[in-house]
Amino acid sequence: MQRTRVAEILSSEKIGTRFTVMGWVRTRRDSKGGFSFIELNDGSCLDGIQLIADQGLPNYKDEILKLTTGCSIKAVGELAKSPGKGQNVELQAQEIEVLGWVDPEVYPLQKKRHSFEFLRTIAHLRPRTNTFGAVARVRNAMSQAIHSFFQERGFIYIHTPIITGSDCEGAGEMFKVTTFDLDQVPKKGSNTDFGQDFFGGPANLTVSGQLEAEIYALAMGDVYTFGPTFRAEDSNTSRHLAEFWMVEPEMAFCDLEGNMALAEEFLKYIFAYVLDSCKGDMDFFNRFIDPSVIKTLEGLVSQDFEYLTYTEGIDTLLKSKQQFEFPVVWGSDLQSEHERYLCEKVFGRPIILVDYPKEIKSFYMKVNKDGKTVRAMDVLVPKIGEIIGGSQREDDYDTLFERIKEAGLNPDDYWWYLELRKFGSVPHSGFGLGFERLIQFVTGLSNIRDVIPFPRTPGNVSF
Ligand code: ATP
Ligand code: MN
Numbered sequence: 387m388q389r390t391r392v393a394e395i396l397s398s399e400k401i402g403t404r405f406t407v408m409g410w411v412r413t414r415r416d417s418k419g420g421f422s423f424i425e426l427n428d429g430s431c432l433d434g435i436q437l438i439a440d441q442g443l444p445n446y447k448d449e450i451l452k453l454t455t456g457c458s459i460k461a462v463g464e465l466a467k468s469p470g471k472g473q474n475v476e477l478q479a480q481e482i483e484v485l486g487w488v489d490p491e492v493y494p495l496q497k498k499r500h501s502f503e504f505l506r507t508i509a510h511l512r513p514r515t516n517t518f519g520a521v522a523r524v525r526n527a528m529s530q531a532i533h534s535f536f537q538e539r540g541f542i543y544i545h546t547p548i549i550t551g552s553d554c555e556g557a558g559e560m561f562k563v564t565t566f567d568l569d570q571v572p573k574k575g576s577n578t579d580f581g582q583d584f585f586g587g588p589a590n591l592t593v594s595g596q597l598e599a600e601i602y603a604l605a606m607g608d609v610y611t612f613g614p615t616f617r618a619e620d621s622n623t624s625r626h627l628a629e630f631w632m633v634e635p636e637m638a639f640c641d642l643e644g645n646m647a648l649a650e651e652f653l654k655y656i657f658a659y660v661l662d663s664c665k666g667d668m669d670f671f672n673r674f675i676d677p678s679v680i681k682t683l684e685g686l687v688s689q690d691f692e693y694l695t696y697t698e699g700i701d702t703l704l705k706s707k708q709q710f711e712f713p714v715v716w717g718s719d720l721q722s723e724h725e726r727y728l729c730e731k732v733f734g735r736p737i738i739l740v741d742y743p744k745e746i747k748s749f750y751m752k753v754n755k756d757g758k759t760v761r762a763m764d765v766l767v768p769k770i771g772e773i774i775g776g777s778q779r780e781d782d783y784d785t786l787f788e789r790i791k792e793a794g795l796n797p798d799d800y801w802w803y804l805e806l807r808k809f810g811s812v813p814h815s816g817f818g819l820g821f822e823r824l825i826q827f828v829t830g831l832s833n834i835r836d837v838i839p840f841p842r843t844p845g846n847v848s849f
């Protein structure tokens with residue numbers, strides 16, 4: 387089945403050329419003059435192509451006049467300049483074949499705008515809407531941009547494992563992987579006998595590829611992973627998914643300053659890429675979702691990020707006299723209301739906060755000379771808050787050993803991670819960026835469930 391994509395036809399505008407298009411009917415309008423306008427969308431771009439179907443077509447009465455939203459068709463016709471408003475070109479159909487009918491009584495996607503909540507219940511059809519088509523294309527372009535950014539800079543793409551025996555953050559929140567019959571779990575005394583399980587020990591879905599990326603950075607220099615990660619956190623927010631994609635570069639011979647510079651350059655690259663390559667979709671988001679997205683992204687590309695320490699951030703918040711739901715205290719984690727206040731109200735731009743108290747950050751972050759703070763960095767953006775979390779990693783064996791114990795973890799479980807500090811240790815740094823948070827930021831969509839094709843959240847896995 388040979389066809390030309392609508393995106394290609396609309397961008398080349400080859401008047402007089404015969405094309406075959408295939409796609410789904412968005413609308414049909416019949417004119418008194420004995421012909422119909424059919425808007426056909428094939429997902430290749432936001433715009434559909436307008437087909438002109440004349441009553442002279444053999445199936446005009448029996449089929450074309452019965453076409454409704456959602457029907458799939460094949461049309462062959464000649465491209466012509468369009469006299470009408472709203473499109474430059476149209477296809478004058480010489481042949482239209484109906485591939486699949488729709489019963490309009492039961493087809494859930496009608497012309498009217500549906501709520502995002504409703505569309506989440508029909509994840510098998512929502513990609514046919516303008517919004518979800520645009521999200522899918524922007525998501526695709528951003529994935530491409532992520533790879534080009536790192537590949538252009540000589541980073542090696544590493545496929546870190548999905549199933550792991552280690553828990554990166556040292557905390558809970560992991561999904562277990564097992565082949566046990568859950569009604570008859572083998573026991574050793576009162577404990578589960580994981581020795582009898584598939585892997586001969588407990589296994590989980592990864593929460594981050596960082597630790598494995600560090601292994602490769604300490605052999606290959608600059609590496610990155612980009613893949614799915616899983617968190618069983620029961621946080622039902624508009625920014626958390628149980629399955630989300632993470633981008634994690636890891637660089638040997640790199641300190642926190644190098645890490646911050648890369649994070650800023652990376653975000654600017656992605657924003658510029660999307661603005662340049664997804665014009666139609668970005669205009670759509672700007673018109674229908676958030677009238678400030680394009681201006682915000684353009685501003686970010688040309689603006690320097692603000693750098694400040696966690697302590698300076700806390701001082702600024704305390705001096706602001708602003709009432710927050712959560713109190714501002716040195717030593718506790720910033721809530722997203724605090725992060726957003728700093729970005730939106732105080733600085734009006736993205737900020738990178740560094741040197742957090744070690745108690746609220748992970749064991750692997752390098753301890754500063756003050757002994758109280760660690761070389762952590764969070765990149766905060768307006769409307770979302772934290773979008774990137776990263777750090778310079780602890781590269782001193784003894785300090786790391788102590789930090790693992792302080793975190794209540796067993797150093798034996800991290801023997802290989804510790805050995806990397808024993809055999810040719812080097813300063814190294816990296817960060818993790820939540821891909822869906824970035825897409826939220828770029829598209830202006832307020833709920834993270836709407837920027838991933840099939841969102842997994844507490845209580846929802848069926849679709
Ligand atoms: P938060 O405080 O928002 O839960 P975090 O501190 O747990 O974030 P990290 O462990 O540093 O986040 O993960 C790195 C990045 O992954 C975050 O900056 C964020 O962009 C993204 N992220 C973290 N948890 C989720 C989640 N459940 N769903 C989607 N993205 C997430
Ligand atoms: Mn979290």
